Amino acid sequence: MAIQRFLPYMTWPDVKAIDKTNALVVLPVGATEQHGHHLPLYTDTLISSGVLELAMERLEDEVPAYRLSPITISKSNEHRGFPGTLWIGAKTLYDVLFDIGRSVHESGFRKLCFFNGHGGNIGILHAVTRDLRDEFGMTMFAGSAGTFMDEVTLPEGVDPREKTMGIHANFTETAIIKALTPDLVKEDKAKPCFPDYPETGIGLVGKGYGQWKTEDWSSTGVLGDPTHVTDEIAAEILENSVSGTVRFIKEMVAYEYAKPTIEDGL
Numbered sequence: 120m121a122i123q124r125f126l127p128y129m130t131w132p133d134v135k136a137i138d139k140t141n142a143l144v145v146l147p148v149g150a151t152e153q154h155g156h157h158l159p160l161y162t163d164t165l166i167s168s169g170v171l172e173l174a175m176e177r178l179e180d181e182v183p184a185y186r187l188s189p190i191t192i193s194k195s196n197e198h199r200g201f202p203g204t205l206w207i208g209a210k211t212l213y214d215v216l217f218d219i220g221r222s223v224h225e226s227g228f229r230k231l232c233f234f235n236g237h238g239g240n241i242g243i244l245h246a247v248t249r250d251l252r253d254e255f256g257m258t259m260f261a262g263s264a265g266t267f268m269d270e271v272t273l274p275e276g277v278d279p280r281e282k283t284m285g286i287h288a289n290f291t292e293t294a295i296i297k298a299l300t301p302d303l304v305k306e307d308k309a310k311p312c313f314p315d316y317p318e319t320g321i322g323l324v325g326k327g328y329g330q331w332k333t334e335d336w337s338s339t340g341v342l343g344d345p346t347h348v349t350d351e352i353a354a355e356i357l358e359n360s361v362s363g364t365v366r367f368i369k370e371m372v373a374y375e376y377a378k379p380t381i382e383d384g385l
């Protein structure tokens with residue numbers, strides 16, 4: 120029998136008995152937010168927790184990695200105005216993640232990854248992983264199902280702007296949801312949306328960052344091209360993200376900080 124990797128299914132003595140030297144805990148960070156007319160609100164939660172679960176099933180028994188139940192509501196205020204979007208603010212999300220990190224540390228673990236499904240969380244993840252590293256000396260990671268993904272070749276017919284501007288309810292998200300939970304995809308409602316981003320060098324793909332909300336760019340909630348997703352491509356993209364996540368987990372388990380060389384002779 121494969122080892123139990125879902126921490127909430129263990130007893131506390133089971134957790135106590137884990138060799139924590141390199142053991143990694145991974146928390147999926149999902150969302151409940153609009154994903155256009157064709158994908159469920161739960162898309163980012165399904166992707167982060169689904170890909171992680173499949174990746175963990177493939178690990179050899181000697182790889183010490185454990186997963187937690189996902190956070191299902193996070194910082195989605197850019198999707199306000201679309202019914203069904205639920206969100207917590209930046210400060211609340213920071214506090215939730217910091218407190219989870221502290222209790223993972225209190226349980227004896229030294230390595231923790233926030234496995235993110237929602238782009239709107241990235242700024243907070245950078246700040247809180249740094250602070251947990253600083254406060255508790257933990258080895259902290261943030262990444263996603265796409266972190267170690269190989270480049271995806273888009274099929275004929277998909278708008279080429281998807282490559283750089285497809286960020287939400289787009290081709291890749293539609294493919295992974297179609298592969299994981301096909302009944303939740305309303306394919307006949309999948310339509311591309313690429314607004315006329317200003318060509319000033321500021322914006323989604325410019326050198327400067329102009330802050331935005333989804334309603335600034337899209338009336339459907341889609342930012343990208345979610346069409347032409349066949350069963351074969353969906354399976355291929357899911358496999359790409361699962362095998363990439365297996366690599367990512369192994370890299371994190373093996374990860375060590377390089378000791379700085381002593382140059383000042385002290």
Ligand SMILES: [Zn+2]
Pocket residue numbers: 154162163236237287288292
């Ligand atoms: Zn999403």
